[in-house]
Amino acid sequence: xYQNIFKTLAIETTLTLRQAGSSKKWQEIGCFFLENxxxxxxxxxxxxxxxxxxxxxxxxDRFIRLSSVALNKPVNCEFxxxxxxxxxxxxxxxxxxxxxxxxRNLQNFHLALARTCSVYxxxxxxxxxxxxxxxxxxxxxxxxxVCHDNHEHDETCGH
Numbered sequence: 810x811y812q813n814i815f816k817t818l819a820i821e822t823t824l825t826l827r828q829a830g831s832s833k834k835w836q837e838i839g840c841f842f843l844e845n846x847x848x849x850x851x852x853x854x855x856x857x858x859x860x861x862x863x864x865x866x867x868x869x870d871r872f873i874r875l876s877s878v879a880l881n882k883p884v885n886c887e888f889x890x891x892x893x894x895x896x897x898x899x900x901x902x903x904x905x906x907x908x909x910x911x912x913r914n915l916q917n918f919h920l921a922l923a924r925t926c927s928v929y930x931x932x933x934x935x936x937x938x939x940x941x942x943x944x945x946x947x948x949x950x951x952x953x954x955v956c957h958d959n960h961e962h963d964e965t966c967g968h
Contacts, residue, residue: 847880
């Protein structure tokens, strides 16, 4: 399988709880979100997960790291830092999958985010933007959400 058949979805948003929650609560929210995204993804035939990763930053070197590499494996969810109450979390989400077009994958993200916000009574500042799809590019153009343009200047990005 070639790397260029995998499509990337990279999104950042801030999540806000109506009442501050513990780090354990944020960990529960993160796992719930990722499991819902995987549930949406599973409705697509012939897809493959390269990796799905997310991080929820709670500030002051406190964060929750989430990942999944397959539907039949549990979501890896770990908290780093000290437990404190927090009302805001900054979510950075990155999914690399094949067999799912970008529009459908974005819809999967939206549905998982909407369900998570509904269940946990959260708000999000996420708004869909019409960013151009990033394909092979040279330095000086839009940064790639996968490598953030971290390649040699004489190389093109293959993501």
